[in-house]
Amino acid sequence: MMIDEFVTYETAVTQTLNQHVSVRSFLDKPVSDEMLHAILNAARRSPTSSNMQTYSIIVVRDPETRQKLAVLAGNQKHIEECDVFVGFLADLNRLGIASEMHGETLAKSLETTLVSTVDAALVGMSVQTAAESFGLGAVMIGGMRNQPHKVAELLGFPSGVYMVFGMSIGWPAADPPAVLKPRLPESLVIHHERYDPTDPISRIAEYDATLADYYGQRNQNTAAWSGPIAQRLNKPRRPHLRQTLEAMGFHFD
Template sequence: MTNPTELLHRRYGVNSFHTDIPWNDCIDTLLSHRSIRAYLSESLPSGTLETLIAAAQSASTSSNLQTWSVVAVESSNRKEKLSQLANNQAHIRQCPLFLVWLADLARLTHIAESRGLPHQGLDYLEMFLMAAIDAALAAQNAVVAAESLGLGTVYIGALRNRPEAVAQVLNLPPHIFAVFGLCVGYADRTIETAIKPRLPQSAVLHRETYQLSEQDEAIALYNQVMKAFYNSQKMNVPGDWTEHSAKRVAFAESLSGRDRLREALRNLGFELR
């Protein structure tokens, strides 16, 4: 296991809090997370996929409705198509296993209709939100499991740029939406990937009530931390984190096609009342 003080320093980019809790492999794995965008072509051991899905299914699910599914993509041809729909990201093609996590209301629609029962509740925004949350919780369990096995991962939100096209590639019926993808595989160790610092806890941890203006100092510190991080990684990122983040949300065009998400969801069968 990594020294806790050293690992916390990497996660925040500065000396952080001291902890007296007993350190363990689970916390070590969580705090060591980094996004991997370069993979070896090495195949995964037999049973890896099923183990990751068992971990995913062990996540909490609202009302035990289990409103998520996942498509495991290993075909080079299909990974190529999905890569093209997600800004042509090479790591989608490289990884041996690409998992597409789905908000799935088709299953509940099907079982209700098979028994002649109404299912109007599925037409409301709450149920789509529930399904998206369920998918996220399941996927994160799978990520932790994968990283505990020495595998690398990275989420691919760009699948939401072209939702209808992704649905066509995966043969998704109505009432299913691809929330994000996930690359899984062995990292190419010749390409070093550092732990990316996060905001100080004083920006995200609020005690009793939420405080917005008091985050200014923490954000200013984080801007400096991220500048140092980008320089250390030789990443040409203009401006600081605040400027970079503001540009990502400045205009509808900044959303890379996701500004039409409501329209896409309705095209995929979600009423969103």
């Protein structure tokens, strides 16, 4: 594959993506309803499997509700401190209703669970990109899966709905960093034609060194990539999740 070295392929979208950082500190400044409406409705044009649209979006501005969500997510204060919290939901409830309208029963399966989760993830990514294009900051919150049944109770979800992740959105309290956190090497992530398993250890070690240098220059006493991954994933995370989601109306077979 030949790349024209003299052509710069860049658009407003790629600029926004290339400037992405997670923002957890926000100004006490409101996000207007009109701006939020524009962001959410642009995101609704995201791809969705077979036009099933197996997701929903929930917007939470009420401070008391956001405080409770912060606790459920593991005491993540930025959920309280952001101007608006948005949850991205896998939603099979609406498919069940559509099926019943035609005398059918929705056959829930691993496939429908995956489709609804992927749909929610796609629209969530679009929301974050759109929000950042307006100059807003945001951070995704996987901690909403810590206690998905309690989140569902708090926000009134019917059976067949769970929050895949949440997002704190607001105006950033600080300017973005001059140097962004490095990602894994392109050669380790992007494959052409066939998956390339060649020598991942040296490239992971190289990334560990690059990331350690990034943290060191910022006086952050944070370990590099592979060590925290090994420690974090040496036992199953959220082992209750399958049983909880099955009780909430999702299937894994």
